[in-house]
Each structure stands twice: as structure tokens, then as C-alpha cells.
Amino acid sequence: MSLERQALTDAALRQSKRLQEAFPQWKYHEHCTLWGISYFWNGTTMNLEPQREEDFVPELLRAVEKNVGLQEPAYQVSKRRDPAMYQVMYCLANREGIELTMEDLLQEKYLQIEPLLTDKKLLTEAVETYVVERKSCGLNETIDLVHFLLYYHMPEKKLSLHQYGSFEPLAKRLTLRYGEESAEDKLFTLISKDLAKEALTLHQYALYGRTLAVAPELEKAHQQLVGTPVARSTVAPKKVTSVSMPGNKRVIHHNHALNIDWENLLKGRRQRVTVTKAFNREELLKQEIKEKLIKDYFPEMEKDSQRVMQELEVRYNAASAAEKSVFEDILEIFQGMQILEKSESIAHEMNIPVRKKGK
């Protein structure tokens, strides 16, 4: 039975209200979502046998399809075996479409439901708790936000690695929404800027022992001096190899619930952290600038080292704080060359026995 637009709007309003009602008590529950409430909440408890309002979600998805198109979920559940979770997977893969459609349906009333629908409210609570706990040393300095979301237990106010915590369903939703690689970045865009900045700093220190921010002056200097490398066209010979399939089975569907294989996902994440640790972008930018300057000045060193050094001094004095260390390096290297050139402990010429002409 197809619901007309008005009927769909009414249903959307009704489900929004139910979500608002359920949220205070059930906010940490996996199914405390617009679609989960529709299928599983009976007004007082979460009942895992799907019931009530079961037409709402398919109709909403049809509206999403008409409105902005429907994305296929990366992971699917058998429609025959679990029709409710089959629809839930579509909802999780079409969060933006649902939000737009709900806004379209509810108009100004959407604002009341938006923080719940988008997970902003719950995420803000989580991040605020994270910041407070980190600052008060309630959490170890190596605990990053993702681990916090997975293992922090709100009722007990403590982290326990033995059991997934209160925000694990939230982490799951974010992961399914943004993808396992992007969720970690995207979650900072869902909260207020100040909170995001503070949390990001703590999070990055926990992971990398440094922040990943690069001084804008350095970026600018790099752009001016090095610019964007112009790709030289090289034709690669054909690579003779077979392909391998990346990714592991990360989502397991069981008994009306989705379980993410976090262990596997975190393994992949640890690799990402290794990459980020290995490539220190600030250092790479500095190194490129240094290489460029050495390339420019090195040929001049043999001709007139004094002039080169003076010129570098002038540039050093005018440089921004971020650039100064680059000039310090170069000046020190060139000074080192000068020391060696004057050193009496090294040979400055070598004798070569050469056969005399005619011998």
C-alpha cells in the first residue's frame, strides 16, 4: 500500500516524535534511529521482532529514491531472511537522502529532529565526555577518540577494553555512513568547531604524538618556491601481475543486528596511522624547499661562497618562523662545506702516477 505524500508526512512526524520520546532512555541502543524506532520500538522497549509502522521505512526510501536517488549499500542483508534489516541497510547507506527528504517533509519541524537524525547530539555528548576525560587525566593520553567511542561505558564512566561501550552503535552508524576510512575525519565535522578543534588535537596527539597541522606560511613558501611538480609523461611498461581483492568481511548480520568486525577494521586503521606517522608532511615540505634552495645555490658555492652565504642570511632574516629552520639547515650545510674546504686534516689534492708520454 503506497502512502500519499500527506500520509508520509504524517508518518514522518509520528516517527520523529517517537524517536524524541525514545532518545533519552534508549540513545545508546543500536536501534535508536528513525528507522530502528519504526521497526523495533513498541513505545516502552525495543522489541526485536519487527512490528508496527513497518510501511514507513520502505515508503520513506521510495521517497528518497524519487527525491535524490538511492545508494546501494556496500553490505547487503538478505531481503528474504530479514526484510527489516534489509531496509535498515538501505537507510544506513542513504543517510543524507533521508535527512533531505525528512527536511522536505517536515519543513521547519525538521530542526527539532535534526540533531537526533544526524547523530550530532549523541556525538557531541561523546566528544565532550572525551575531552573532559582526557583533560582530567581520566583517560590515558594514548586513547584516541575512536577507541573511546568503541570502549567507553557511560553509566560506569570508564573505559573497558573487554566490552564494547555506549557509543559503539554510534561508531557503527558513522562508519557505515562515511566509510571506514573517512568516518574518523568526518565525525569532527558534525560537532561545533571549537569542540572539534580541541578534540582533534587530543586525538592526534594520542595517535601520532604530534598534530598534523602544517603552518600556512610553510605551505605558502612551498607553493612559491617549489610549486606543483609538473608531471613528466612517462609511459609505463605493462605491469604483469594479478589483482587481489582488498577488504575483509567487516559487517556481520545476526539476529536483527549488524556487527562490525571492529578488530579487523582497527587493524586497517593501525596501518593508516603507521602511514600518517611515516609521512611527516611538514618535514616533507621543508625538505622540498631545502632541496630547491640547495639546487639553486649549490652551483654558485664553488664560484663565490661568500656571496651565497650573504644572500642566504638576508633571506633567513626575512623568512617566517616556519621557514627559518629550512634556512638554518642550508646555512649550516654550506658552512660545513666551507669548514671542510679549509680543513687541514683532509687531503685537497692527490698525487697520480701517470705514465710518461712515449713510455
Added chain:
Amino acid sequence: MSSQNVNSLEINSLNDDDDDDSLKIDSSDVDSLEINSLKIDFSVHSLENRITAIVDRLGFFPSQELMHRNTYFAALVREAEARHGNLESCYRSMGGEQFFQQTTAKIPSQRQLLAAATIAVDGARYGRKKIEMSIPGSQKTGGVLLAVDLLSKKYLPQIAPGKRLKTLYVCPSGLVPVMEQEARKFLPKYRGVSITQGMRQEELLRAADPETDIIFLGYELSFRSHTLGIPEEAEKQRTERVLALYAELPTRNAALERLARTVGNERTEKFAAKSPSWNDVIQKVFVEEAKHEANSIITQLEQRVFTPEQPSYVILGEAHNLVDMDSRRAQALVSLWKNARWGDLETGTAFRSSIRHMSFLMHLLGFVEHTEQYSLVVKDDPKRVRSALQLYRIEPVITDVQQIDSQIPLLQEHPSVEYQPSKIITETYVALLNSELFTGAERTYLARILIAHPKNLDPDHFDPQEKEMYRKIHTFFDQFPHLLQGLRQEKSCRAEAAKKIIESALEQQEKVLVFCEHNITEILEKEFAKYGCRRIDQTTSLEMKDGLADRHLALIEAARNPDIRVVVTTRGILREGLDAREFTTIIEYEPTTLEFRREQSIARAYRSGQRRQVQVYQLLASGLGLDERIAAVREWRQHIDHQIYEGDNPSAEEIEAYLRDLGKLQANKLQELLDVQGRGYLATIFNSLVGRGSAGFAEEMKKQNRTRLLPVHFNYRWQYTYSANCARLLCENIIPKLEETQGNLEDILDGACGPATISRTLRKPTTNVDILRLQLEFGEDACQKVGIANGKYVLGSIHNLQSVIPLEATDDEVFDPQHLTESYPRQEKIPDASQDLYVCSLGMYYLNQEERAEFFQEAKRVLRNGKPLLLLIPRSKIATSCEVKFLEDIEASGFTIDRDISGIYAAAQATNVETGEQQGASSFEPYVIVAYNQGTVLPIQKEYSLSLGYDIIPSIPTEEKPLSVADHQKPHVVYSGFYRKAGPQKIQSLSLSSLFEEVNGGKEVDESKGIEGEKSTGEEESTNIEERVRRLAEEKPEAVRDMLSKLSDIFGGNA
């Protein structure tokens, strides 16, 4: 006194070769000698000229002792003594001290100063160790060593006042004297000591002396076999020690117990599992104990010299030799390296043959904490490697010798000098590749031996100790005795091709280096003997004595003996530290996949100071494919190497992406596979499953996300896929034809149905069997959408229709054919004689041989009497040579093939869905078989072979025929206008065609009549043939007689 800005060790060779009269003819008439089959004719080249050439190369008058280490030099000494009384007099007659004039060269170069300062500054400011990776022969060592002075002068007083810097230089043992010499050249005021095998106790004491600055150590002293290149004294010691072990350990068990004390029980047990002889165990004990002792050198250095408080600088020379983190050598060095404040890795070929080989070096540099992280971080992407190296490499990296020596003529490469291999070599090659005796690697190995020199493949040349290979090669030639006979009489085509190059080079007065991969140096020495050939191989020791190894002397002899024009050697022998610039023609007799080896070997001749043009020739056996294949691999590596050394730095965006995207890249790759190469990917997976059987298929499907990804992708725009085109062919063309004779086909079974392909195309319900749940569910959905209800969907395998599982009876995503009873309490059976039609499109060939037999039996069981089985197999999955036998096997199973309908089908039209354009339809060529059930069930055990199972000649990826998965990217195409292109007897007509072609003098046979829709029936074809035979019989009666005789061979008397 002139001053030159050069600082090569090989400065004495800078004499202009035009002045070198060692090759000129001297008319003085004196006796001649014969040394090592080379005649020393003093009437052609005088004694003085010969000695001059040697002295000139060495840069000093060699002692009598040194001269006696080489047979040729010793012969010259004897001649000198005969003529002048003694060698000294001979030298005096050459001018004595007046022979040389002293000139000086300015050192160090600006590049060397820059390298030294960079190492010092980065170590002091950031604790960062460096890598000097300029190409071989670019005088890296000087710069690396000069850092010692800057560190001592400037930085030590700042960080450790009053302390003296200790430097450790580790490199291959053979290079230690060379490096010592470099240190004396650049750092004359610093004291160095080399630790050698024989004098290690005294030298360790000297190393610990506060006055010692630089300690030189060979890698081999911390690892490796001690049996290689051991000097006489050490050899004597070795023999004594081994004899002592025999005495001490009289039984195998006693020897194993002793081994366990050194290497532990686990390793000993592993070793014992190989059933080594008593002798083997004794040798193992000797080697392991020697390693243990060698490790103690490092330990002692750590304890006595490089203590934690001692500021130190460690240089690892030729660092590409450090590959394996677990090697004893590597482990022993790691702690010394890590304790050092300054460090430098020196290698001209860091990349070796794989990006992954750099993992240990990158770990040493501190880029990653563990070696295994390196691959995860750089992911085989040369740009990432470049970025990873950015913080550590010393810039500018010298990538061409011309950057430091502008006068060197450009290297000239001749990448493929083709020659035609003989018939017997080609035959043997094909027989080798087709032989089931060998593994893939063994085939390649033997093929390489064959191509290099046919005589080398003679089973008598194989080592009986290598039991398995020895047995196999004998068995092989027992099967093909005529090939062995042929090979024994065969000349080496490759050697003949090389001779042409050699002759041309000799005409130009060039000396030739021949590099071969395998141990055929001895054979080639004989092959090239007439030109004056010397081999330098593992029989010449690299052990140093008085600063020169016998191998150096052999090379100097070859370079300066005018009677030697050709040197045969291997890339492993003539490598780092050796100078062979007199050889300006290089023949790469055998190709290598290892670019770094190739670079190192060419750098022996193409190096700073070279003034003649160096020519490099690569031989290529035309048509065999192996050389090209090896070259393709090497070129790929060369490309990677080039990207790392000279490629672009990553852009800011790319660096940003590196920071974020390990997973993202995976996601991109996944997306790419799905969006762009999805069908290619599917094809790759499915192709790998042909013949694997239902269990293998199921197992593969369970891996990773395939159970979901494959069906999802398979069904993405399914109507444009190959599967859909095949379904349309069957439903629009074949099944209606069957219904003309069979009446309405009500009960249809679709085996290996995928997404219910027949039901949704035919628009009627069918019984659908598949191994994948999601395929069935997709099919069910698709059928429901078009209003087809009442279809049956069951999990199962087509070889066993007695046990199929209704979807609702299980949660399994993949049918498990191996554990039917345990996995599925509720099973159903497709009833006997219940089906009017059994369709199996794109499925049967995944079964293994046993299952194929079961498949046909099951098909008979479920089909009603006289009803058809309809099979569709892609043309590529049924070899023409197997076609007739396959059909015979089906008929033997109790079916009758419908030869009017069966055959190769094609499409008249192909429409590109994306562009709407018409395109060639030739790639659509499925093979359709219609077989009617004849009722009686026969107990059969046939092969049902669809392919030979192997390739006769490995194909080379070309523009026209690439192998890469990316090339499976084909547009979505809808085929239409299906017609039968050829009947099942096509194999016979093909034979006829080829015979026609043969008798017709190679003229192509006109087959156009067979390609026009339904016109080409079997009847017409045979009429065609009759006419053509008649016509040809009039024109060429002899040829037709011959042809008929051949036909009789094929078809018996009926022909």
C-alpha cells in the same frame, strides 16, 4: 705538473687509450709461450709492452710476489728474468722511477663536500641518518668519509667535549682494501684499521685503541659462508677444524647434538628432518660455529669500541646487500647502527629488484619502526618510495655518470639483437614447456639453459646430487631420445649470434665482456677460444691479499693482456668495486630480470673516466618468447627504478592523500574494480575457478566479501552482460527451435542459474539451482519485478541434484557441497524424469572431471526421455582440439547430439550501450550443445575434457594481446541477430581448411560463406567441400591425392 679535477681510484686508467700501445704489433722476434691455452707470442706483442700495460694499469711496479699470483704475470716475470736477469732490471730498463710522471688532481669535489656536510648537519640537528644513493661509479665514498672530519671538528666538541669520534665502515669484504685506500686518500691524518678473518684478535685491540678513528669490517665477517674465497692459510685452518670435528663427533647423532648447542633444538630438528648425512651435519656444525664466532666480532666491537658512551658514525657500504632483516648479518649490525649518532647507507642500486627489498634499509633510516610496516606504507608505489626517501637521501642524487664526467660518451644500447633458434631447439623448448614432469619454475630454468647453450641441457651435465632434477631430466629425454640426440649435435645459435657481435667488435679493436647468468662460463670460454677468451668466474678467488684479490688480478690480466679479447663472466662475479673499462663492448648473453645486477655490471665499463663509447647488446631468441618475457619483467623494474630515482616528487595533494588514505586507496581500488574493472575482476576470479570443482568454487566464494561483491557486481546492469547476452541467445534463438520439435517445454531446470537468467529472459518460471544464495535472491527479485511467480529457488551444485536445499532451510550464503549431511538437515531432490529441458549456461566447466561425469548422469536422471540438455560454454573454454572428444563423451553418456542446432554461435550486430554505436561482434562466440536424453543410463567414466590444461607457448603481453586485468574493461554491449557460425563438425572442416591451405600453397581458404547467418548448414558445407575438392583435383591432382591420404589418416577408409 697538471692538475685535474678527478679523484677516481682508477685514475691510472685515465691515460688516453689511444696512446696505449699494448694492443699494437711489435715486430721483434722472440720466443712464444702458451699459458692456459693462450699463446703468448712476444713477436707480436713484446715483453716490454706487455709489462708496461700492466704497470700502467696498476700505477706502480708490482712486486715479484704479486706477479707470481697470476699465471700470465708469472710467465712475464720468467721471460723478464731470462732477458734481464731479474724483474727489477726489467723495470729499470723501462725507465724505473722515470716511467711515471707525477700529476695531481684536486679533491674533494663540491658534491662530496655537500654530501659530507649534509650527513653531519642532519645527524646533529635531527638525529637523522642518511642514504647516499647516487649511481654506481659516482664516487660516493669520498663524500661519505669526509663527514668524519666535519663531525670531529665541529660537532663532537659541542656534544661530547674531549671525546674522539669512532667510525665504522662496513662493506663487502672484497671492497675493504678499496675503501681503506679511499680513506687514506681523503683522510690521510685519520687512523684506520681493518678487521680481517685471520688477524681479528690483534685488530680488535687496535680498533679499541683511542687513537684509531676508522674501523673497516667486511659484511662476511658478521655473516655468511666462510668457505668462499678463503686464502690459503684460512683454508688450511678450515680443513684442520673440519677434521677435528670429524674426530670429535664420530656419529651423526653426536654431530646433531653439537649443532643444537649452537643453533638451538628447533633449528636442529628442522635440519635433521631433511635426513642429512653425517658429513652434512659436520659441515653444518662448522658453518654455524663459524657464524657464531663471527657474530662475536660484532659483539666485541660493541663491548670494546662502540660503547653507548662512545660517539660514533656508522657507514654501511653497498647497503643493497642488506635485504633480510632476519639475517644474522643484519641483526648483528642493527644495534651498532642504532647506537650511532650519525649514519649513512651507501648504495648505487638501493632498489634492487623490488620496492620491498628496501624495507630493511628504510627501517634502518627510521622511516618505519618495523620492516613489515614499510610495504604497508609505500604499497609498491614508486612515488611513495620517493617521498619516503625524501628526508633521508643526500641530494642531488647523481643519476648518470655524465653528471660527474661530462666527457664520457653516451652509453649505446642495442636492446634486442634477434637470432633464429634452430628447429631442434624450438622443438625441445616446446616439449619442455608441455612436459608435465616439471614445475613452472623448473620449466623456465631448463628453457633458459637450453636457449643459452643446448649442450648444457644434456642430462649428463646435471648433478646426480640434485636427485629430483636429475631424475626428471633423464625421464624427459627418455621420452624424447631424438631431441637429446639432436641437441648433442647442435651448435648454440646464441653463441653463434654472439660471435658475430664479437667479430664486429674485434674489428674495431674493442674488447668484449660477455655476461651470462648460469654456469656456462666454461662452455662459452671454449666457444670463444679462437678470439682469445678468458673466463672470470667463481673459480677465481675474491679473497684479498696485499690489497688485490686474484679476481682483480685476473681482470687486470684480461684487460691488459693483448691476447685476451673476450672475457666471459657472470653478473654476480663482475660487480661492485671492479673496474673493467677496457671492455667497451658488452654482450648480455643471457637476459636478467634483475635490473640492479645489470646496472652494476654495465657500470664496470660505463664509469667515470671512460673515454670510449660503451656498447651493450642483448641477445634475443626470436619466437620463443622467453627472452622477451624476462626483458618485460626487467623493464618494469627499470621503470620503477626510474620513477624512484628520477620521477616526480609527489604533489602536496598527493602527500595529503598519503597521510589519509591507506584505507582510502583500498576503497578506491575496490571502487575501481567495481566501477571500471568489475567485469575484468569477475572474469579473473571466475577464470581461476575453471575445473576447480564445486567445493573449490564454494571455498573461493566464501573468501572475503566475494559472496556479496560478486553477485552484486554480476547483477549490476545485468541485461548488458555476457551472461544476459547468452541467455538471450538461448531464449530467443535456441529454445524456440527446440520447441518446434519438442512442443511446449513446460518444466525447465536452470542449473548454475545465476540470477535466474533463463526464467527472467524466457519470462516463465523455472527451477533454479545455484551455489550462491544472493544470486538466487537477485534472480527471485528480478523475476518478481516482471511478474514471474512460482519459480523454485534452491541452493545446490549441478553435479548432485539429489541434494538441493530450499533457501528457507538454511542461512548459508554459499552452498557447502562437502558437508551436506551436517550442514543441511533438510534436503530436497529434483525428481527423476521431471524436466522437459535442462539448461546449463556458463556453469558446467567449473566442475572437475569426476563431477562432470556426475553432471551428465544427473542430467539424464532429471530429464524426461528424449528431452534436451542445453549447454552453453564460452568458446574460449572449449579447445578446438578437445571438441570432438567432448561430444563423443557426451554421446557415450547416453545422449544424442543435435548437430543441426549445436555449434558455435555468433551475433550479427553489437550495440555499445553507452554510445549507442554499432561495433564489431566478433568477441561473442559461445559454443552451444544440444543433447537429447536417450533414456538408458550407462555406467560411464569419461574425461569430458575441455582444454589441454596448459599453454604451449607462454604468451607475451603486447599492445594487441595484453594480459593485464585492466584490459578486460570492455564496454557494455548488447548482441543481436544471433546465428550459427559453425556446426560441431567444424573441427573437421578446420582440418580440411588447413589441408586446403597446405595443398593450395598457403593460400587462404575462403570461409566467408560460413559466416552469413543460417546459410551455413552442415549440408551446404559438405557440398562446398565437394565442389572445392573437385575443382582442386582438376588443377592439382597430386596435391589432392596427398590430401586424401591425410584425410584417410584422420577419418579412416571413409574419406
